[in-house]
Every structure is written in structure tokens, then in C-alpha cells.
Amino acid sequence: MKNSGYEGRQDGIRTWVTPTIDTFDNLYRDREYEITMSIPEFTCVCPKTGLPDFATLTLTYYPDQKCIELKSFKEYTLAFRNQGIFHENVVNKMVDDIVASIKPRKLKLVGVFNARGGIKTTVTRNYPNT
Amino acid sequence: MKNSGYEGRQDGIRTWVTPTIDTFDNLYRDREYEITMSIPEFTCVCPKTGLPDFATLTLTYYPDQKCIELKSFKEYTLAFRNQGIFHENVVNKMVDDIVASIKPRKLKLVGVFNARGGIKTTVTRNYPNT
Amino acid sequence: MKNSGYEGRQDGIRTWVTPTIDTFDNLYRDREYEITMSIPEFTCVCPKTGLPDFATLTLTYYPDQKCIELKSFKEYTLAFRNQGIFHENVVNKMVDDIVASIKPRKLKLVGVFNARGGIKTTVTRNYPNT
Amino acid sequence: MKNSGYEGRQDGIRTWVTPTIDTFDNLYRDREYEITMSIPEFTCVCPKTGLPDFATLTLTYYPDQKCIELKSFKEYTLAFRNQGIFHENVVNKMVDDIVASIKPRKLKLVGVFNARGGIKTTVTRNYPNT
Amino acid sequence: MKNSGYEGRQDGIRTWVTPTIDTFDNLYRDREYEITMSIPEFTCVCPKTGLPDFATLTLTYYPDQKCIELKSFKEYTLAFRNQGIFHENVVNKMVDDIVASIKPRKLKLVGVFNARGGIKTTVTRNYPNT
């Protein structure tokens, strides 16, 4: 069984510096509640073929001290538009970046990618691990 | 990472005095049951752009001594029509107001806001915290 | 906060005598199973405005010694057609009547009422309380 | 409250001899897995009116030593086509017959019957009881 | 009750040598996350009639050290195109092959097969058993 060696070409993803995700103070930080953002227009590039990939991202989180500022988050996702990156890494990279920015009580990110070669891929990660 | 300072402009929301939510006595207060009200025509104003926002609100509660009177609740929601207020604060403010009015056994409010900048936001809060 | 005094006008509902719900013996009473009846054509009258209300009722129960006879149950629901009664009371009254008739192991009744004033109301009750 | 006496006319159902449900050996009997069969074309006859009833049946089971052979199961369900039998008894009779044939680890059968008199009935049974 | 003897004609399935499923190293192996692949274009052949069967397969897994390489997985599924094999065995064979290839933390495979003889079959297996 050969290992197709993707990791090598994607090693820099974990340390890639993306635009800042701005925040605003949570006015109801003494309450526990949930915020969901659905982003149906995500696009990036396949690192193997150079062709575009498309996905719908759905982020759900319980804010603590800070909430994600909508417009800067939109700009953050635009940084992936011309970036070569695998589906699995898109979701993992974003979760790490968002957790670093707002330190939420908990969080879930789901990326539903359009079919390629007749196969549709979905990647889901929770924080903290459940 | 800059904090975009929304809180300052929204500080008054928690103390904003909204119209009374009328109630009626729960005829079956010795039974436990659930009431859901779905309000697909909610609108308010974005405090940053001054443009209208639209949402569907879904309130679910277990009444104790009192139930929410439908017509006065409709009028309560109309008070937000020309009010500048963020999505997160709409849901939190309403939960606080309803709990003060009917002291339910439990309650859940979900606000599904129409997409802005290609991002659709949903805010959900339970009472008491779960 | 004024109490709009509905209860007074609806006090008789709990003691209103409705048509009998006939039953038949449960042939498989040594088995535990579930029966669901969905009634999309329920209508009654709003006691405040005199205008008709419409609902879909969904009854789910686990029979013990007896099952509900379909035709007599249909006739039972027709008794509400020209009766002034609030949404909350429709569901509670029916649960009390059905429990008295068949003494089920457990039961759930959901009434989904068409929107009035742009608000759609759903009332749900379980027996016994959960 | 009169008992409408259905049981009498349906007493023979529990002992009615239906066609054999053939089986085949479970090739992966050392694995636990689930099989679902959906049968949208079931029809039988109402014992009161003589008119046809229609249903969608959904059977889910965890096989042990044996699996249900598809074609003989189809023929088994055809035996009900001109049989007078109540909705509740269709589901209970079938569960008893299938359990006798394949002795599954567990099983669930749901029968969703088309509306009669504006009421749609669903009957569900699990084996063993849950 | 006759046993229709399928197993005999399918005995070789458990030892049938299928194409290798290639893998790539999991870049985020210190995180727990879920990957779903949906394959709506699966086809194989019925061993009894020689006619084609069609299914949608949905694979969900939590990767450990390795992930499934998409293109080789597509080719793996193509090996079934002209193979005579029963629905139950398709799902069980694939689960055994995938587990051998990537040793995932957990995995679920669902095969939804198009109706034959008016009956639609779904087969589901989890790893490890739940």
C-alpha cells in the first residue's frame, strides 16, 4: 500500500498565517447561548489538480468573553480562495484559528464539499474533543 | 487583534424598556405541556449600516402559572422594527423579557437571520441554562 | 402587566361533555407497540374573534387493554368545529378525554395551528408527564 | 362507552397460516450490522368496509444466523392483498412471523397507512420490547 | 422452511482480493474529527439474475494515523461494477477492507440500494460494534 505523500506538500498549512479574525465583546457573557454561521460560498483550490473546490461551511459555537465579528470572518474565509489546500485541512486549520481568536466554550465546524469524481466529502470537527 | 467595540454602541440594549408582554392564566397549570410560537416576519435594523435585518423567531416554552397572550406578543416584537440591534442581542433581550413576564418552567428561543454578506446567522438560547 | 382574563371565558372547557370515544380490545395486548393518528383537518373557533382556527393534530400512543376506534374518534374531533376554544385548551382537553377512554401506557398529542397575526402556534402534551 | 367488538372478527389473525418466509445464511454472522427493507406497495382490505387499504412498511433488523430472502418476503406480503385485517394487526402479525423465521438480534417494523376518513394511521413495533 | 443456499455461491467474497485503497498521512492526527464520503454512483451485479444493482454508499470515519485517498477509493469501488455480489456482502466486505487499510478510530458505512421487486434495501455497519 503506497502512501501518496500529500502531507509533504501540505506541511505548511498548520503554520500558514491567515488574516486576523476580529471580535467584539459578548454583551450577554453571563448567559450561555449558541451562535451558528452558515457560509454557502466557500471556495479554495485543490493542491493536486489546481482546480477550484467549493463548500458550504457551518460554524456553531458557544461564546465566552468574545464573539466573532461577521465582516472580518468573511474576509478571513476569502483568504482561502486561491490557496491550494485539502478538504480535511480546511476544517482543521479554521478550527484552530477560531479557537485561538475567541476561546469559545465549545465549537463545531462542518465543511460540506461539492462532489469531485462522483464523491462528495464532508469534514466535521468539535472543540473540545467529544 | 482589534476589538471592534460593538458593545459600547449596544450597552443600552439590556436596559431598553420594551412594550409589556400580556399574559393569561394557564387553565391547565396542573399539567406539564409545551407551547411553540413561530414568527417568520421579524425585522429590525443593523446598528452598523442602518439597513434592515430579517429573521424567523421560534419560541418554545413550558408554561407555569401564565401563558403569553398572542396579540400583545406580536406587538412586543413590532417594537424592534426600527431599532438598531445586533442578532445576538435580539435573542438574549427577548429571552430576558419573556422570562420576566411569564416565569416559565423552561424556554428556548431561536432566531434565524437572513444572510448578510453571504453569511446566515442563527442565535439560540435556553432558559434555564442546560 | 394586565392579565387579559381569558380563563374566565374558558372555565367551562375542562368540564365540557364531548362525544364518547369508542374503543376496541387490543388483540396484541401482550406486546408493546405504538399507534400514531394524524388528523390534518381539525377546525374550531377562536373564542375572542369568532373566526375559525385550523390545525393538524398528531396523536401517538402505546395501547394497553384498548385501542381508539377510528370512526368514533373522527366524530369526537368534529364536536370542536363550532366550539370557541383556545389552542392550549384544545390539546389539554383532548389528552384528558383520550386518557379517560383508553388508559394508554403512554401518549403524546401535538396540535400545529395555522398562523394568526403572522404567528404559528404549536401545543404539545405528554402523558404521563416526562 | 361501547366496545365496538372488532376483536371477535379478527381473532383468527394470530393463528392465520401465512406463506413461509425463506432465509439465507448470514455470511458475516460474526459482525453486527443492520438491514432495512422498505416496501411502499403494501395493500390489504378493511374488515369493516371491504375496501382496500394501502401502506408503506419499513422493516429494520440486525441479523443473527439468518437473513430474510427478498423474493420470498415479497411473496409473503402479497398474501395480505385480499385479506381483511386491521392496521394494528398487520404490523403485529408480521413481527411475530418474521421473528419466528429469522430469530434476529433485534427488529423494528413501521406501517404507515394511507388516510381513511381524513385520518392517517402509523403502527410501530420493536422486538424485543424496548 | 428452505434455506435458499446463497452463501455457497458467495463464499469467495470474504477472500476476494480487491484493489488497494491508498492512504495519506493525517496532518491533524492529534485532533479528533470526522470525514464523510458520499458515493451516489455505486453499481454491481445481482448474483442471481445477472442484472445490475445500484446504490448510494455513505462512509463516515474518524481518522487515526491515515486518511483515505479519494481517487484510489473511487477506483476501489469501480472493482464491484461487474462483480456478482449481494447487498449485505457489499457493505460488510467494504468495511473489512477499509478497516484493514486505515485502521480508523471508528467508522460507519451505509449502502442504500435501489428498489428491486418493489423493495428498497439499506445495509448499515459500524466499526467497532456499538
Add this chain to the structure above:
Amino acid sequence: MKNSGYEGRQDGIRTWVTPTIDTFDNLYRDREYEITMSIPEFTCVCPKTGLPDFATLTLTYYPDQKCIELKSFKEYTLAFRNQGIFHENVVNKMVDDIVASIKPRKLKLVGVFNARGGIKTTVTRNYPNT
């Protein structure tokens, strides 16, 4: 072939005096445009069985000098709630009444009645005949 003689019992329908349909002056009577009213909550009574019937009515018309006043039209439809009348006659009676009230350029009325005995009936009439 027997004639079931319905007409006799329904002869009075064409001359039955229903509530007035109020109108308002068409502000844009120098323009040609179309108005559609959809009424999903229509109910009347079957003259043979005495059981309620339910329908969705859809009225489309091109106003000339006058438009239909919404609230009085609602009240007009309520007059059918406890009236015994066949599906075909509901639509024909209404078209005659509306044409008499507003003398539209053209008009179409469609009544889609809920299934009875497993048969769903739709009645459609245009004015003038096309």
C-alpha cells in the same frame, strides 16, 4: 345507468343569497394588471354525508373599475362553513357571485378539495369562457 339525482337536492344553490362582497375603487384602472388571492382554509359540508370538506381556493382576476375588499371576501367564504354543497357547485356559485360584484376583465377560480374515498377533486372555471 342510474342518475343519482344530486341536482334535486342542490337546486337552491344557484339562487342562495350569500353575504355581500365589498369592493374598493381600482386606483390604477387605466392599467391592466392581475390580482391573485389564495385561500388555503376553505371548508364546507358534504350534502350527502354531512361531514366537512376542505379545500384551497385560488382566485385570479384582472380588475376593471373595482377590486375585491379582502376582509369582506373572507367573510363571504365563511358563509359556506356549515353549508351542504358539492365541490362543483362551490366553484361555480363563487364565480357567479364575484363576477356580479366586481365585473372583472377576466377571472379564474380553482378549488382543490382534500381527498375523499382516496380521490382528490379539483374544479376550475374561467370567466369569460375560454
Add this chain to the structure above:
Amino acid sequence: MKNSGYEGRQDGIRTWVTPTIDTFDNLYRDREYEITMSIPEFTCVCPKTGLPDFATLTLTYYPDQKCIELKSFKEYTLAFRNQGIFHENVVNKMVDDIVASIKPRKLKLVGVFNARGGIKTTVTRNYPNT
């Protein structure tokens, strides 16, 4: 190219005597309007395999002197339940019978049959020919 000889086995269909379709006088025979009946529960038998077929029939007609009486039409369709007849002949036979019964201004009958062998068949006929 062999002719599979179906006609021989179906020759009697055109002269098969089915139950009478009762009628009632058209109260609005001076108006032109359209009646549609949708029958989602039609079943007959395949003359080659003896297995049941299922279809949804939709009849649309412009009545002249007479309308179809709903209950007798239901009984007419029940005559096909255990009759061996091909899809094409079901629709043609019914059109001939209905035209003979009510002599409509025009008529259309569509039969949508459930898939057999992975092929779903629809048969449509207009009267008079268009």
C-alpha cells in the same frame, strides 16, 4: 424482430364489461368548467407475471350534461384490482368507458405506473384526439 404476442392474451380487454359509472346532472351545464380527479391508490395485476402493479391516475374533464359520481367511480376502479391488464390498456379502456358514460366536452387521463425492472411507465390519452 419477434412480436411478443401480447395482443392475443389481452384481446378481451376492449369488450370486458366493467361496473357502471354513475352520473349526476350538471347543475351549471350552461357554464364551461373543468373537473380533475386524482386517484393515487390504483392497483391491478400484470398479465405476464401475475404480480400487482400500482399507479396514480389523474382524470381531467369538461362536463357537458352529466358529471361523474365520485363513489361509483371509486367502485369502477376497484374492478381492476385483481384483473390482469397491461398499463397501456388500463388507460385506453378507462377513457372509452368514461366517454360512453358522461359524453364530456373533452377529457384527459394520465396513468403513472410504479417502476418495474427499473423502468417507470406513464400513459396519457386525450379525448377527442388533439
Add this chain to the structure above:
Amino acid sequence: MKNSGYEGRQDGIRTWVTPTIDTFDNLYRDREYEITMSIPEFTCVCPKTGLPDFATLTLTYYPDQKCIELKSFKEYTLAFRNQGIFHENVVNKMVDDIVASIKPRKLKLVGVFNARGGIKTTVTRNYPNT
């Protein structure tokens, strides 16, 4: 039959001065093509009750020398947010304003208004009249 006198209270609508609809030059004015704008978030106020109305507007036009500038059109529709105006007049007023602004080859405007009193109203106008 009383005339409910709406026109009087709405007489000023035809001469009400609304915000300018900006335009841009049609780059392909030597080609004939069609532009559709769908606006699901329209809201105005009922002149009788003072309560908000909601609608989805769909504008379709064939541009000649000029096209509608999207952002100014959005602002134009916002002028109706707190304006008392009947459904019929919303559509007619807008068609007159758009035709004055861009002089299109042809145009169609459809307003689908949310149900009030259980009746949903749609208003449609074409330019020029067809």
C-alpha cells in the same frame, strides 16, 4: 354593496415622490436580453391597520439603453418600509417609477404578499400591456 372608500386614503400614492432609481449604460444594448431581480425582503405598512406587510417582489425586464443600478434600487424599495400602502398600489407605483427611470423594452413585476386573515395576495403587472 358599499364601496369601502380606500381610494380616498390612497389618492396621493400615484404622485408620491420616491427616491431616484439610478441607472448605468447597457454595455450590450445591441443585444436583446432579460434581467430578473428577486427581492424577498420587501416590507411596507397596511394603511388600514398600521401593521407591517411582507412580500417577495420579482422584477423581470429587457433593458434598452439603461440598466437598473442594484444598490440604488435596494434603497428605493426601502422607502416603502414605513409607508402605508395597499398591495395593489405597491406593484403599480413601482412599475410606473421603473418605466420612467429606464424605459425598458418590456417589464414584468410580481409582488407575492404574505397571508393576512388567511388569504395570500399576489399582484402582477406587465409593461407594456399584453
Add this chain to the structure above:
Amino acid sequence: MKNSGYEGRQDGIRTWVTPTIDTFDNLYRDREYEITMSIPEFTCVCPKTGLPDFATLTLTYYPDQKCIELKSFKEYTLAFRNQGIFHENVVNKMVDDIVASIKPRKLKLVGVFNARGGIKTTVTRNYPNT
């Protein structure tokens, strides 16, 4: 602009000898009516990549002296399963073959092919040309 030369590799398609499409005599050949066959399980092979293609075919025809025999038509379509052939040629080849077999009054064939490279292709041909 280069011509990619497909035709050369597909020249034999027009003369490729496929299995016979059997027929049966049209019992109602003195009536004009329409038959539609929908085939959601068509598959063939891409001549450039060797990978499978999938399509839903919908055939509509007005029979003259003969109708298509369902089972032999199914077998005819199976001849394409492992054949390299472009989407456009599948539809054209089939129309030529069916017209030769049954000489229908008119015919339409639509092939809706699953997306490849993010592009979904549909091919439609009428006979005779319209």
C-alpha cells in the same frame, strides 16, 4: 481553435449493432395516446477516461402499429453498460434504433447525465424534427 477529434474514435457508433428491441401490437391503434418510460439507472463508459457515466433517460412516444416491449427495452439499454460512448451519441443512437423498431407517430428522448468536472449535461432529441 483545435478540433479535439472525438469523431474519429466514435465513428463506429452509428453502425454499432445493438440487441433487438422487441415489440407488441398496439391494441388501441385507432386511438392516439402517449407512452413515457423513465429509466433512472442508465450507465455507460466515457471513451476518453474509461470511467463510468450515469444518466436518467426519459422516452416519450405516440405508438402507431407497435409498442415497445418493456423487458427487451431494458436489455437493450444494458448493452451500453460497458460501451465507450459520448453523451450526445447515446441519445442519437437510441432514437435511431427505436424509430427503426416501432415507427412511432412521434418520439422524444431526453438523457440527463450526472455531472462530470462540475458540469451536468442533458441531451434531447425529437422525432420527427420539430
Add this chain to the structure above:
Amino acid sequence: MKNSGYEGRQDGIRTWVTPTIDTFDNLYRDREYEITMSIPEFTCVCPKTGLPDFATLTLTYYPDQKCIELKSFKEYTLAFRNQGIFHENVVNKMVDDIVASIKPRKLKLVGVFNARGGIKTTVTRNYPNT
């Protein structure tokens, strides 16, 4: 009424040189038939804001001597990914380019663009003009 001057910034669009659309010879050029390509993953950039736009394009054409080669057409559409261009011009530019490449008998291109500012835009052009 100010003219917002878009044309100036978009003047170069009509003369912008895009990648070649390759063709292949139409094997059935003596037949008239229709080909539809649906492209749900189109993206370009708004020339005013620099933000991405998304659309689904649907091209329908009747080929004459040549057909569009799928893969090169995909690449042609990718040329718009980072191009600033208005919705109206995307559709018109593409139609001019495709007509120049394959000289079809007729053609239609529809671009359905995702909502911006709550307004969803669709642009449609036929060739030749109809």
C-alpha cells in the same frame, strides 16, 4: 438622475481575450437535437467591491457542425474566477464567445447569481434574438 458610470470601467469586457473553447465534430449533424450544460460552480469578482460573486450558469444549444468540448469549456469558465465583471456582462460576453466558436443553430444562456444586498439577479440571453 445620475448615471453611475459603470460602463467606463467595463468597456474592455467586450474585447477581453478569453481562453479558446475547443470543439468536436457533431457526429449526428444531420439530426436536430439539443444539448444543455449546467454549471453550478461559476464564480467571478464584483468590479465595484472586489468581493466574489457566485452563479449557476445553464447553457442550452442546438449544435450544427460542431459541439462544445466539455473540458475546455470548463477551463474557459475558470478564466472568470478572478476577473472583475458585472452580472449582465458575464452572460453577454459568454454568448458572444460561444457563438463565435461553434456557430450553433440556436442557443440560450441563463446566469442565476447569488443574492447580494438581499437581491438575487438572473440574466438570460437567446441567440438569435427571439
